[in-house]
Amino acid sequence: MMKVKKNSQEFPLILRVEKRMSSWLVAVLLTGLVLSEPLVARQETVYMAVLNSRKHRIGALDNPTVGLFVSTDAGASWQHKGWTGYIRTFYTEAGSNGTIWSACGNGVLRSTDNGKTWRITTGGDVTEVLKVKVSPSSPKTVYAATAYGVFKSTDHGTTWQQRNKGFGKPFVADLLIDRSNEKRVFAATEEGVFVSSNGGDQWRVAGLKGKGIRFIAQDPGNTARLLVGTEEDGINISEDGGKTWYPSNTGLRHLTVYVIAMDPWAPAKVYLGTHGGGVYRSDDGGKSWTQKSEGLQNPDVHALSVIPSSSNTILAGTLNGGLYRSVDGGETWQFNSQEEAQVWGLSVR
Amino acid sequence: MKSLLVFGCMVVLCVSGASAQMVDRATYLKEFQQRVKYLETVYDTSQSVGFYQIAARYKLNSNIRQADSMFVEALRVPTNDMFWMFPVIGAYIHGKDKMSPETKAVVRNAWKTYAPYRGDTENHWAMYYSSLFLAAEQWPNLPGSEWYNGKSSDENRKEAREYLFDWARITTTIGQGEFDSPDYFAEYAISTILLAQFAQDPQVKQLGSMMSEYIFADFAAEHLDGQYLGGFSRIYQPAVYKPLMSTASGFAWLYFGTGERTSSGWIMVPALSGYELPEIIYQIALDRSKTYIQKERKRVRNVIRYGNEKNPPVYKYTYVTKDYGMGSLMGGILQPIQQHTWGVRYTYGRPYTTIFGLHPYWSGMELGMFFPEEVKTLIADVVASKGTYNNPNKWTSASPFERTFQHKNTLIALYDIAPGTTAEHINGLFPRNLEERIIDPSGWIVCKAGDTYVGWYPLQEYEWKEELETPANALNDGGRPQLERVKETGIWRLRSYKLQNGYVVEVRSKDEIGSFERFHAALKKSVPKGTMKPGAVSVDYTTIGGEKMHFRFPEERKLNGKVVDLSKTKLFEGPYLHAEVGSQKLTMTYKNKKRVLDFKTLTVTE
Numbered sequence: 001m002m003k004v005k006k007n008s009q010e011f012p013l014i015l016r017v018e019k020r021m022s023s024w025l026v027a028v029l030l031t032g033l034v035l036s037e038p039l040v041a042r043q044e045t046v047y048m049a050v051l052n053s054r055k056h057r058i059g060a061l062d063n064p065t066v067g068l069f070v071s072t073d074a075g076a077s078w079q080h081k082g083w084t085g086y087i088r089t090f091y092t093e094a095g096s097n098g099t100i101w102s103a104c105g106n107g108v109l110r111s112t113d114n115g116k117t118w119r120i121t122t123g124g125d126v127t128e129v130l131k132v133k134v135s136p137s138s139p140k141t142v143y144a145a146t147a148y149g150v151f152k153s154t155d156h157g158t159t160w161q162q163r164n165k166g167f168g169k170p171f172v173a174d175l176l177i178d179r180s181n182e183k184r185v186f187a188a189t190e191e192g193v194f195v196s197s198n199g200g201d202q203w204r205v206a207g208l209k210g211k212g213i214r215f216i217a218q219d220p221g222n223t224a225r226l227l228v229g230t231e232e233d234g235i236n237i238s239e240d241g242g243k244t245w246y247p248s249n250t251g252l253r254h255l256t257v258y259v260i261a262m263d264p265w266a267p268a269k270v271y272l273g274t275h276g277g278g279v280y281r282s283d284d285g286g287k288s289w290t291q292k293s294e295g296l297q298n299p300d301v302h303a304l305s306v307i308p309s310s311s312n313t314i315l316a317g318t319l320n321g322g323l324y325r326s327v328d329g330g331e332t333w334q335f336n337s338q339e340e341a342q343v344w345g346l347s348v349r
Numbered sequence: 350m351k352s353l354l355v356f357g358c359m360v361v362l363c364v365s366g367a368s369a370q371m372v373d374r375a376t377y378l379k380e381f382q383q384r385v386k387y388l389e390t391v392y393d394t395s396q397s398v399g400f401y402q403i404a405a406r407y408k409l410n411s412n413i414r415q416a417d418s419m420f421v422e423a424l425r426v427p428t429n430d431m432f433w434m435f436p437v438i439g440a441y442i443h444g445k446d447k448m449s450p451e452t453k454a455v456v457r458n459a460w461k462t463y464a465p466y467r468g469d470t471e472n473h474w475a476m477y478y479s480s481l482f483l484a485a486e487q488w489p490n491l492p493g494s495e496w497y498n499g500k501s502s503d504e505n506r507k508e509a510r511e512y513l514f515d516w517a518r519i520t521t522t523i524g525q526g527e528f529d530s531p532d533y534f535a536e537y538a539i540s541t542i543l544l545a546q547f548a549q550d551p552q553v554k555q556l557g558s559m560m561s562e563y564i565f566a567d568f569a570a571e572h573l574d575g576q577y578l579g580g581f582s583r584i585y586q587p588a589v590y591k592p593l594m595s596t597a598s599g600f601a602w603l604y605f606g607t608g609e610r611t612s613s614g615w616i617m618v619p620a621l622s623g624y625e626l627p628e629i630i631y632q633i634a635l636d637r638s639k640t641y642i643q644k645e646r647k648r649v650r651n652v653i654r655y656g657n658e659k660n661p662p663v664y665k666y667t668y669v670t671k672d673y674g675m676g677s678l679m680g681g682i683l684q685p686i687q688q689h690t691w692g693v694r695y696t697y698g699r700p701y702t703t704i705f706g707l708h709p710y711w712s713g714m715e716l717g718m719f720f721p722e723e724v725k726t727l728i729a730d731v732v733a734s735k736g737t738y739n740n741p742n743k744w745t746s747a748s749p750f751e752r753t754f755q756h757k758n759t760l761i762a763l764y765d766i767a768p769g770t771t772a773e774h775i776n777g778l779f780p781r782n783l784e785e786r787i788i789d790p791s792g793w794i795v796c797k798a799g800d801t802y803v804g805w806y807p808l809q810e811y812e813w814k815e816e817l818e819t820p821a822n823a824l825n826d827g828g829r830p831q832l833e834r835v836k837e838t839g840i841w842r843l844r845s846y847k848l849q850n851g852y853v854v855e856v857r858s859k860d861e862i863g864s865f866e867r868f869h870a871a872l873k874k875s876v877p878k879g880t881m882k883p884g885a886v887s888v889d890y891t892t893i894g895g896e897k898m899h900f901r902f903p904e905e906r907k908l909n910g911k912v913v914d915l916s917k918t919k920l921f922e923g924p925y926l927h928a929e930v931g932s933q934k935l936t937m938t939y940k941n942k943k944r945v946l947d948f949k950t951l952t953v954t955e
Contacts, residue, residue: 085464105467117494117499118498123511124474147654169656171653256725
């Protein structure tokens, strides 16, 4: 029997899932997760990309804690998967068909056997890949956000095409595929939020022109509601699918926001990872923010994940302080693993 | 950091004083073979486990069983990424027909199971793809399951080939990105020489040969007595103030017969490869019978954000004599972390054979231009491996608040530093071993380094600090104390805290001006006039040669009343090298010889 941990007590997973089956199903649909196994038996997988370790340098002998780590117990324990070498893994995400994609310095890596073997799907022209995003309903369509712009594959990574038309400066830190219209893709650039309505063929400014955008998130319960984290401009929100934006920084004292995570069961509960301020939480959909960093020994939080099957369990990846875990909705944090490491990306499927 | 990068790297420096004289080809080849033999002997007899020791044994057919066991041991825990790839494939090629089947299988398996990092910069990619190309040729027709990256031999070969040709195209069109680097010359030379000597594909072999010549010719035209003449895209401490410690100086010893004897691992790959330098490049490197000006155009390493252009141009100007060379980049941020914007280097006083100045600048923004990580944490990340980056006493730096204007052997450097910038001062380096360092009432600092005389006129008040180079205060780039091999140590640091700042540097040799006293007297008659106000930093100066220079920060340069247009600078422009922007063609000339590298047709003509 699979179990989940809550308030230091373990509960059989099947009971908890049954109890929340309807909302779990709703969340699955809203977040684009597709179930390929019986609902009651499903336990989400968390993918943690560890970019670097303070002690590591290129060519160094000590190299124990970089690459991809996977957890199937809500972050309680982790298993390293794939290459152990330092290839700068920024982010990993799994598609609905089970394929795992990693955004790396070496390009976009793909595994179709749950991490046993990998292939670099890109060539020498694709480097410094910061994010990889898989189309929720068409898992052969994959986008890569890189320091040199956007690359797209529609054939499961066999071929890639650059998609930078419309960008002034192509550095793209993050991408968001609109769940309501998968041809609509948002890009976080150094010159604002860009949007494409044709799957990346053409980009135009969607807002926040001139601002450095670090992260884009879509409300699990409302696809028209978008939140972006910025470099020094805090949080900006759009209620109309990216047409207009307004800042929403009440209570937010650290205005560089690296990452946003929302509770799939209660989208009004929003978490931010900031530079210098650790984690902030909003309980009113982003109208106001409260710092929730008790126990965090490193204030630079670059990755956040809310565990769907246990939404009070939050994972926070820090820059140079490893991974922290909260089991009380961010009220308190405990060091989890990856000492002195840069946990650059987290994703859940 | 570099000391960790080569497995089994050994360095032995021996002091030798005299400059090398140019010799005829037969003598050159004889002496070159003697140097190769010396290196082979050092590594063949070394009992340390390292890829160069292994390669030497295979090459010399000496103790193959030991080489096999060393190879297996060295591959037990692969590490070092692209720095692992080139010595492994090099050693394998030397030994593949001699090693045991078991050893062969271990090597093959390493390329299946160890996934090296491809890197994030030009030298990384050169090493990665040249090595991968050779490996793919050595093991053809294997499926992706037999390679670390999941790609077949054919896919790897094609991808590497494509990258290498693209790199050569860009380099010969708009210039090299990590240009003129005394410490990264090795990475390029090793990559191209491996291709030149061991590629089976005749076009790639030719490309390797031509690119080897290209980068050696680039070095040769700015070479003096084993030293690369600055400015540079990248150099480490302490090599920036002890020039012969750079890896390029090892290549100068091996291929030009200059500098100091070394058994650096960096020159083992070329030494074992059998690669010989064309005579004309050797002659360009050695003939300093005539003074000349070398102008070059390079490109900035890929700018990924906070810039308007991916590869802005870099303009380099170098004045070369038999006694000294003074070279400069025009200033600004052209490369992160390790830029050397300008310097005088001379033949006197090893190991401290240089005088230079800089603004020690650091910022997340600078790093963010070139690295994709978050700008607010990048400084800490960089300092973890390059400990001097945020040190206000550092000796390498690019600064947006620094610009230079050089004409022949006169240089003006100006600074308009924003308040709050790290750091709020400029530094100048003067070796303690100078024969003279006179603080003249006129304001000139007048220095004598053998037959080279250097005058430095500070445009603002300054102070001196004597710094003995002891293990306690001589930091290397790992941020750790650097144990010194040479007892005669130390520098005088000139420091000025004025944000609007600058200086004029005049250099002459005994041949050019006669006595030191005459140089001193000439300087006293040539006092610069500077304006040092925020947003209005300028200087007007008549050189001791009588030419009028006007320089207003950042980009207003006038010589004898005429605007100096740097944008017209060619890829190579000097008595020995010529290349137009976009031409993909380099013409080398020496006396009645001419050698043309045409990368469009992949041909060499003489």
